[in-house]
Amino acid sequence: MRRFLVGSLWLSLLGSSHALATSASTDIFCQKYPKALGCESKQASCAICHTAVPSLNAYGDDIKGALTGPIDATLIGALDKIEALDSDEDGASNITEIEHHSAPGNGSIKPEADAQLAYDPVIAMRRLRAIYCGNPASYEDLQKVKTAADPKAILHAELNKCLASPFWKGEALFRLADKKIQPLSAIGFGGNVVIADYRYDYRLFSYIMSDDHDVRELLSANYHIDESGARVEGVIARQEPAQVGQRIVIGGGQPLDPTRRAGMITTQWFLAFYTMFAPLPRNTASQTYREYLGMDIAKGEGLMPVANEPRDVDARNVKQADCAVCHSTLDPLSYAFSTYVGIETVQAFLFNSNGTYRATRQPWEAQGQLFGQPVTNLLDWATKARNSDPFKKNIANMFFKQALSRDPLPSEQGEFEALWKALPDDAYSANKLIHRLIETKAFGGKRS
């Protein structure tokens, strides 16, 4: 199934050789207009000129029309030529929009868009009850907000109740983890071929994301959570004995030495499911980069090519230019994962070895890089990752999307930035981030 996925990925990325050239458009634009909306990250930048890459928005179209040669060489001139135009016909010129943190290629976003919204605690109450309690506000609840001297105090008190509820901890947070864990009951606990028990993954995620725990533990926890909700230190044995026959049970519990653990990315399920039998665990690294740092290499995001890579250490033919676009970033990201076992058969049956650490598994552990910095092993990788800005942004983006089913709009970038930047002040508590989120105009704004 993975192979199929990866295969179709290549097909959909026939244009991938441009990926490097296109990030040059961003560099040129953002050097010229460093304060422009979208320049805060490579990912966000594409939307300045594209609707969905490679389709251009109105501003991108005008740029294209003004190019006099290859984009890399003539973009600067084209940008100058169209500054006075109003590409998206929203009444504000391109340069005005660029200078006022707005979007020259999106007619529904104007420089003053933000000013038109007023915070409405009733809207916020309606939303927060549905989103965080799974139980909408009643007539009486809303009356209380409408008549309160300090309605925000009621919102925060209500939110506290929601975030402590079984709905939030046992359902909403579980659904937030689905894409990170990708469970499959046939090969999980109680399945026909048990490679690992992903129930630990859900419990660990929910634990870390609630009760003011430090969300960076997603990439550092060396403990697990049992069915009663209690923390368990140390190695955890299989709950079901190993068996082969009608059912095959080779995994279960959490066999990895706690000193080698890095939270969600070293559970038995994560390592077994994503690494499987691969000598170089590219899927595992890519999934971590996508789900915990918010960058999807398959979509050309987060490319930071490393010199002399990919070396193609496992002879998969990734040196060709068409593959190197991505693999010059991905392979160095993957080396640190290569000393962790994915799936084994006899070893696993006998010793529960799926997802364990084995220094001799491959020789590449210390040869990798993350964010252009060398990493000595997976713990080092995870430490750099969880203390990075992409990690914080990804956490904020997760909750923003969970609440509003969309990414922040360009006009909301200010509020969004404030959310993730506050994480250190809030001791990296997800609950505190959500308390900030419900106070944003993105969450409770009403056109005034």
Place this chain on the structure above:
Amino acid sequence: MKLLGITLLIAIGLLGCNHKVKKHNVRSAGANEETDASANAKGGGGMNESSPAGLNLVWKRYRAFEGGLVQGLSLPKADVCKELGQYSCIDKIHLTVLGGNEPYQLGQYERPSAPTALTPLAVERVILAACGKRLELDKAAGGGALVFKFFPLAGASPSAAQLKAQAGELYKRFLAREAEGPELDAVAAFAGKIANPEKAAISLCLAIGSSAENIFL
């Protein structure tokens, strides 16, 4: 079965007529874009993330939607809706169109980002089932009816005043607000047109319960 079909027709008639009023509701409820969310919810075209319409509305997804029925109609969760009398409409049958996902068996790792063309149908089915259940309970309760208590459920066609009172109750229960004048007038206009009081009760319940304002926040 036949009764159901007729009821639906009537309810749809009511809905259609109520449409203008509802647009107004959605705005006054504070959607921060001037969108026609009710058209989105009913129109079958569905919404998607790229359409500015609905960008700023929040979909009341399956659990909150269910919670609204449990709370609004004072029903036990298990009674809200069961397809074929046994499978939960919300957790099984209509889960994805109501905004959920089932990861473990079906490998759905993401919920849909916006309602689809099938969402309004599922919403109506669930609401209709829940309204029907409440009606059954209230009929059996006689004088102790909880929701449908503003006109006798057997007997004469309800008057305009009775319909208004019932609608006012349902606006509070489903939409957590008082009904507005024009909304009540639209309801009153049906006095005399629906002879059977049970059908009148169900139609009101369905029309108000499935209004866009109950699906988008």
